[in-house]
Amino acid sequence: MRTPEVGPVGSVPLVLRCGTGVLNEAETVWVAMLDGWAAQQFARNLSAGTVEGRRSTVMRFRRFAEAYPWQWTASVVDEFFLELRAVKGAARSTVLGYQNALRMFLEYLTDPAYGWGEQCWERFGEHPAQVFHEWNTARHAQDAVATPGKRPYTRDELEDLFDCADDRVLRIRQAGAKGWIPAFRTATIMKVAYAWGLRRNEVRCLDLVDIATNPRAPQFGNAGIIYVRHGKAMRGSPPKRRSVLTVPEFDWAVECLRQWTDQVRPLYAPARSTWLWPSERGTAAIAADSLSRAFNEVKREAGLDDDLDFHSLRRSYVTHLIEAGYDAFFIQQQVGHEHASTTSIYTGLSPDYRARVVDGAIHRMAAAAMTTSKEY
Template identity: 45%
Template structure:
């Protein structure tokens, strides 16, 4: 098989995936599987996470099964019918999910249509047809909105945050009053939720906290070990390791110091903590799983009577919103939450009417004091 103008040593190239001179009993399936394995290799050399690669391969297989065709047979009509079906029925996928599916299929088609990977030549020689790009700007969902999450997912108001924490404390008090074994873990859940909000953490960031990650702030000594948190499990870009950052405790959140120190000094040692560095542990002495943080939020949310659409990540939205209302500059907030771009932080912001009225008061007061009427 002659190949010109291509790099045979490129990870995922057809010549590396198929042995010349070998005949297959089912050549279509064999070539398709070789394509998928080649694409997986191409993504692995870019250091994409295994679960990302697995999910992408699963979607391509899913589309192939739905169309009952192979990539060199796919048409724009087939992919449009597949995506339309996902948006119909009793449980249609969200628009953001549909766009993500389109992106995955487009990436796969870019791989198999790129002459450097030799798949067009292989398919032409074996099947008389080559893969074509079937997704383009005319049949792809346009990204016209900055925020596509469900409207119910929002920042909590100050009263809602207080109600959530009161409910979490109440669950702990009830467990202790009944003498139940879960009293310590209920206290842990309450402290964990307060920590997530007070530092604006993601779920995985809170999960990965270890005792050495607790830092003193030499300028604010009374914050003790809560002066700052060194986050080692920040959200990384595709193909990159987790990003690290230091999150300072702002004075408006200093109420977390006392319960956090109580957890470290009095409550956490009651668990099986020998040789363990994790801040939040289970009764069995293992690190609290991310789903455990989700469950803690759900229990407190339901006990407080809050909207069931709210989830743990809403506390991070609340943190960003409240820092804005406290008057912190955008750059500081961006660094605190580990966003690469200011626009990302702005998406998280849902300031209150009171805050907007305060800004209006300041603006109108400077322009014409008599224009502002006191309530």
């Protein structure tokens, strides 16, 4: 016999046992709402990390409001985000992420298909309402929400950054301290991230087998291609994979990488470890927080601006390939952007490059004018 339909995943009949007496009815319904929303998101193939992050945001708002979702008001929204921005100094991207999560949660609760409005009205004489509107939330009006200080490094800044990282290795080693290998690891990671345009998580999760030869560019040896297996994932999708070709402008980084894999890493990594950048214990790749702390120490020692972060190495990669004359679509494929407009946001062309472009245009116009005058 066929089981009757009870509604979509996350609906009331599937997550809340109706007609059962409970000690704290409101809390029971609240927990069932969270469980139902999680089930609905998992049914849409969203990752566990995404679901848990959104759940944490909703629970944080619930604690601040000291009220259940069927009691939330627009005034509480204003108070919550005023504190988040003015008192705690949250970034615009953080605020936007919180608002999106809360808006989606209320969209789920107010959708008649899931039955929460009717259930709350029967139990509490109130029902959830959408309190996140255009007039009281931030709008995602552009592709990038980073602060204006987020930009590519200039070539001089990159030279200062890498020189400082190398000097730290020499200084620590000459002092006889054991920390020179982690310092060497940090210096090499920075150079690899820049020379192949990798994100922090992409570079730290590299494995030895992710470095391969490019038959059409044998001059780069075993580092002609880097296979990225932990690229930035789209919502509800696994990590995005891509291959990044080594380009002649960054051939110096091939030797840096070879020195690490052949000479330094064997002194540090356990025998069976395949991580390219093993942690101090050797059981996993270097942690993201550890890499960020090490990078920031080098950056501060080099005297660079705080807004210039690890991701600015990737911005520099895009910018310098454009200045070198590489095709825009090739660059887009190298960095794994879905849209060309995203790649353009990363670009911060130097004044010298722009001056050369204008100078070249002037010379072409002058040559064309001379050709025309000779014809007459």
